Amino acid sequence: MSDTLKSKSARHSADQESSRRAEATGRKNRIEAAKALGERMIEKEIARCRRGMGEDAWSLYGDWVTENIVCAAKIWLARELKEGRL
Known part of the structure; x- marks a missing residue:
């Protein structure tokens, strides 16, 4: 593999890892x-x-x-998160 392709591949892998981390952080937030x-x-x-x-x-x-109350709140929150409203 040429140096240019290796460099592009490394950048792509780093970008993917950065995206995964950002997505995980967003989900955690x-x-x-x-x-x-x-x-x-x-x-x-x-x-x-x-x-x-x-x-x-x-x-x-x-x-x-x-x-x-707690049970109902958990059900509602899980549904809202799953459907992307929270």
Whole structure:
């Protein structure tokens, strides 16, 4: 292989590696942003439910409600990420 072809091949490989790293970083940033969004949404929904239920009901059912909120948030976030909306 000539030196020119070797040089072009090396540059192409480096460009591909750089693109892969940028894509992985972008994906990681999207996931971190989605997690932060999910945490904020969960906190707001828990507070809303707690206010609506009152402390007596919350003391009985708060754990169950929280589990359902978290589960629903995970499903929604996964779907939104998969479909490219986040």
